[in-house]
Amino acid sequence: MRYAPAILLGRVARTLARWRKPGGGSAVPGLVVNTIAPGFLPRTLNGFPGGLVIVTGSAGKSTTTKMLVAALRAHGLSVFTNQSTANISQGLTSALLERVSLTGRIEGDIAVLEMDEGHGALISASLDPRVVVLTNVMVDQIDRFHDSDMVAAMLAKIAQRATGSVVLNADDLYLARLGDGIAPGVSVARYGVADEVLAANPRGLGYTLTSPTRLDAADGMVLTGVSGLDATVLVDGRVHELRLPARGTHYAVDALTALAAARAALLDRFDADVAVAAISTIPPVFGRGEVVSVRGTTVEFVLVQNPASLQLNVDSLDPDTEQILVAVGSDVRDPSYLWPADTSGLGHVLIASGSKSYDIGLQLAYDGVLVDRIEPDLGRALDDFLALPEPARGVKTIIFSADSMRRTRAHLGLETNEADPS
Amino acid sequence: MTVDHQAGLTIVTLFPRLLDTNGDAANARVLAQRARWAGLPARIVLVHTIADLPDAVDLVVIGSGTDTDLAAARDALGTLAEPLRAWLAGGVPVLAVGTGWELLSAGLGLADGSSVDGLGLVPGRASVLPARVADDLVVDADGLRLLGFENHLRGYSGATATLGAVAYGTGNGDGTEGAVDGSFIGTHLHGPVLARNPQLADRMLGLASAARGLTLAPSAQTESVDGMAKAARNQVAVRLSLTS
Numbered sequence: 324m325r326y327a328p329a330i331l332l333g334r335v336a337r338t339l340a341r342w343r344k345p346g347g348g349s350a351v352p353g354l355v356v357n358t359i360a361p362g363f364l365p366r367t368l369n370g371f372p373g374g375l376v377i378v379t380g381s382a383g384k385s386t387t388t389k390m391l392v393a394a395l396r397a398h399g400l401s402v403f404t405n406q407s408t409a410n411i412s413q414g415l416t417s418a419l420l421e422r423v424s425l426t427g428r429i430e431g432d433i434a435v436l437e438m439d440e441g442h443g444a445l446i447s448a449s450l451d452p453r454v455v456v457l458t459n460v461m462v463d464q465i466d467r468f469h470d471s472d473m474v475a476a477m478l479a480k481i482a483q484r485a486t487g488s489v490v491l492n493a494d495d496l497y498l499a500r501l502g503d504g505i506a507p508g509v510s511v512a513r514y515g516v517a518d519e520v521l522a523a524n525p526r527g528l529g530y531t532l533t534s535p536t537r538l539d540a541a542d543g544m545v546l547t548g549v550s551g552l553d554a555t556v557l558v559d560g561r562v563h564e565l566r567l568p569a570r571g572t573h574y575a576v577d578a579l580t581a582l583a584a585a586r587a588a589l590l591d592r593f594d595a596d597v598a599v600a601a602i603s604t605i606p607p608v609f610g611r612g613e614v615v616s617v618r619g620t621t622v623e624f625v626l627v628q629n630p631a632s633l634q635l636n637v638d639s640l641d642p643d644t645e646q647i648l649v650a651v652g653s654d655v656r657d658p659s660y661l662w663p664a665d666t667s668g669l670g671h672v673l674i675a676s677g678s679k680s681y682d683i684g685l686q687l688a689y690d691g692v693l694v695d696r697i698e699p700d701l702g703r704a705l706d707d708f709l710a711l712p713e714p715a716r717g718v719k720t721i722i723f724s725a726d727s728m729r730r731t732r733a734h735l736g737l738e739t740n741e742a743d744p745s
Numbered sequence: 746m747t748v749d750h751q752a753g754l755t756i757v758t759l760f761p762r763l764l765d766t767n768g769d770a771a772n773a774r775v776l777a778q779r780a781r782w783a784g785l786p787a788r789i790v791l792v793h794t795i796a797d798l799p800d801a802v803d804l805v806v807i808g809s810g811t812d813t814d815l816a817a818a819r820d821a822l823g824t825l826a827e828p829l830r831a832w833l834a835g836g837v838p839v840l841a842v843g844t845g846w847e848l849l850s851a852g853l854g855l856a857d858g859s860s861v862d863g864l865g866l867v868p869g870r871a872s873v874l875p876a877r878v879a880d881d882l883v884v885d886a887d888g889l890r891l892l893g894f895e896n897h898l899r900g901y902s903g904a905t906a907t908l909g910a911v912a913y914g915t916g917n918g919d920g921t922e923g924a925v926d927g928s929f930i931g932t933h934l935h936g937p938v939l940a941r942n943p944q945l946a947d948r949m950l951g952l953a954s955a956a957r958g959l960t961l962a963p964s965a966q967t968e969s970v971d972g973m974a975k976a977a978r979n980q981v982a983v984r985l986s987l988t989s
Contacts, residue, residue: 472813630768657894658977659936662768681977685940688970689771689778697973 326363326427333420357416364416365449367423373400373433375450376588379443379481380458380492381474382529382632383577386568387458388437390581390602391588395433397601398589403431433588444477453487456584458577460497460531461631471497471531485509488587492580493543494521496532513543514583516576517557520546524572524638526665529631544583549575551641556582558595566603569613570623571639573632578602614718617735618709624731625722633664636722640668644717648708649687650677650701652726658682666690673711676704677727701727702734753786754803754953759825759845761791761808763818767896767936769808769842772946775939776804779946782970783961785954795824803953805832809843809935812898815861819848822864829866836928836956838949842938843897846924846931847871853899867926869903874918882914882934883987884922890988891922891942892978893934901931908932913985928952941978943971 357364368375378388392404405418415436422429438447460474475497482489482501489505491498493515502511515538516528527533538545540557547562548555554565554575567574581602586593613624625640627633640647649672655661658679667690675684680699687694698704708719723731732738756777761770773789780787790799810818822829822845829849832839847853850863853871863870874897882895886909900918908923908930916922916933924931930949932938939946947961954961982988 657767657896657936658941659767659769659894662771662937663765664768678980681973681980682941684973685970685977686771686937688973689775689937689940691778697976 326366329363330420330423330427333416363427364419364446367419367427367429368415368434368436369451370428371403371431371434373588374453374487376433376435376454376456376584377438377443377447377450377452377481377484378435378456378458378584379438379440379478380456380498381440381461383458383573383580384437384439386574386577387456387580387584388435389605390578391456391584392435393601393605394581394585394598395435395588397597398585398592398594400432400589401430403429403434405436435588438481440474440477440481444480447481447484450484451486452481452484454490454584454587455482455485455488456490456580456587457482457492457495457498457501458580459492459495459529461529461629475501479504488512490514490580490584490587492530492576493538494528494534495530496534497530499534510587512583512587513538514545514579515543516546516572516579517548520549520572520575523549524635526634526638528572528576529635544579544586546575546579554578556599558582558586561595563595563599565599568605570641571635573635615737617737620709620713620719622709622719622721624728625720626728627661627722627724630661630663633661633666633722637664637666637668640720641717642668642670644720645671645714646708646711646717646719647672648674648676648704648719648721649683650675650704650721650723650727650731651679651683652677652701652724652730653679654724654726655679655682658686662686666692671695674698674704674708676701677724677730679724701730705731705734753788754780754950754957754959755788755790755799755801756780756804756806757790757792757799757802758806758808759792760818760821762793763814763821764808764810764845766809766811766843767894769845769935769938770806771937772808772840772842772939773804773806775937775946776806776950779943779967780950780954780961782964782966783950784964785959785961792825795828798825798828802828802832802837803957804949805829805837805839807839807841807845807849809845812844812855815844815848815853815855818844819861819863822848826864826866829864833866833927833929836952838928838952839930840939840949841929841931842935843933847899847901849931850901851903856898867924867929867931868905869901869924871899871901872918873898874900874915878915880914881981881985882916882922883912883981883985884909884914884916884934885912886910886923886945889942889944891932891934891938891945892981893932893938893941894936895933896935897933901933904931912987941974943967943974 488510490512493513545557552567585598625636671693674696684697756773758770758773777787849866851870852863854860854873879896884891904924905926907921
């Protein structure tokens with residue numbers, strides 16, 4: 324009962340915050356509890372009978388976490404998980420307050436938490452995760468205060484807290500090296516792609532450093548093939564077929580990560596068939612290769628969040644795609660941001676739009692892409708694009724930055740999901 | 746792809762794995778495309794080691810890197826000190842951005858008070874500014890108005906001549922921006938500065954093609970792309986209440 328007063332106070336704060344601003348104020352109760360009872364968060368998180376799983380890394384955390392949770396639930400586990408928020412300590416505490424009893428216990432067999440590498444490194448010192456899952460080290464080039472060495476050091480700090488196993492991407496050289504330094508007694512579960520998968524992505528998978536050699540199937544789970552929404556993985560000598568939530572090698576790697584993490588979390592209870600089936604049914608992630616029906620036509624949405632994801636999406640686009648709209652908005656403050664990517668693979672873009680339409684138009688033109696029209700007014704661009712006759716080949720495809728995605732969804736009256744950053 | 750040197754321009758971009766933080770290496774793409782649109786064949790050679798260096802070089806692009814890689818980038822550039830000296834003496838147009846420029850100077854300061862020696866190939870040195878700068882940068886340069894973005898920790902002093910006067914932003918930190926020394930241009934305007942300022946690209950291409958006895962022809966493609974650059978520039982100018 325030692326946290327009962329803090330929990331009660333937190334709940335009062337939550338009621339007050341909601342009374343003042345309906346639907347908002349989610350960090351305030353967390354702030355209150357963390358201030359008066361700093362032990363509440365770690366003690367509660369460390370208290371799940373099946374332990375705590377932390378998913379962290381530069382990209383793919385959200386998708387991997389969702390897939391892992393689906394796989395664990397399919398095995399009959401009750402899972403506590405979080406929505407990613409900017410300030411993880413306060414957001415998490417607030418989320419825990421929703422579910423915790425006055426004795427400080429939460430219903431649930433296991434907790435799976437997605438953590439931003441920066442906040443994760445800060446709070447992990449007080450956590451004892453059973454499993455730490457590391458996705459990759461990528462650097463958003465715009466953010467000069469974050470270099471790869473720093474990101475890798477933060478991930479190492481989180482990985483050092485693992486008591487059972489560290490699950491890591493063997494194709495990411497920073498992570499492969501990190502795996503060599505894990506304390507004895509803690510197992511390292513590696514996953515990676517086969518030669519053919521890497522060869523199909525001539526510019527690599529977006530990692531800051533890629534390992535010179537591929538993982539041997541005897542040493543971990545291997546992604547052996549990706550074709551559109553279908554992927555194959557090799558687990559303990561058996562090939563499994565996966566269905567992806569969206570097109571792209573990076574989603575197949577997320578699914579592979581979730582599979583490897585599920586095995587580390589479930590140990591002997593892990594059933595690859597059950598996990599693969601569960602991962603194959605997760606719904607598409609908003610805006611990332613999501614296919615929607617709108618105004619009587621089918622459109623594929625592709626969200627680009629940094630130069631690496633622009634490159635991966637350009638490279639994984641069906642080469643037959645005939646109708647492409649590219650929209651870049653005010654979230655790309657400095658147009659230099661996307662220039663490290665080579666967009667020549669797009670070939671022909673019907674409309675460049677968004678408040679940075681001229682800048683993205685310039686990049687496309689210098690990459691040798693034919694741009695038919697520049698239309699800064701995104702609403703008009705969308706109306707005209709969707710009204711075009713159906714393409715003879717491929718589906719209408721809209722590639723957009725986060726700001727343009729929000730505006731597109733609002734313009735088309737589609738549901739939005741703000742709590743879903745990468 | 747091989748192009749007979751007699752037939753076209755050879756553009757090298759130096760150490761793009763270390764020096765391409767903001768897509769600065771893309772300036773080589775801009776030079777090559779503009780040359781092609783103007784009727785000249787052009788090839789880009791990515792130089793990762795001295796062995797990649799072609800026999801004859803018409804234009805040189807050096808991008809910016811991170812401070813973590815400063816020593817590695819300086820050592821890499823050091824292996825090309827002789828060719829760099831020859832290009833500068835021979836009037837080969839060189840565009841160097843950010844740390845790629847600073848490393849060619851006498852030296853540069855670090856945030857912790859220490860400093861790193863440069864290669865001493867161009868006059869001047871880079872010293873730490875009171876605070877990091879990350880904003881639009883507008884420069885008035887010999888009748889050209891250059892627009893772009895800056896994101897750097899250091900200013901610059903001691904250049905033979907500067908690129909121009911700062912109309913908006915910080916630049917070198919003393920009201921001027923960049924360095925010009927013969928055919929050399931150093932600047933804090935990062936990323937695709939030549940795409941947003943096509944006249945600067947054409948100044949470099951003009952020098953390089955004249956040296957080879959080649960001429961650049963106007964084309965509809967160049968005109969259309971320059972229309973886009975003008976519109977992009979206008980947006981920035983309107984936002985900053987300047988003329989483009």
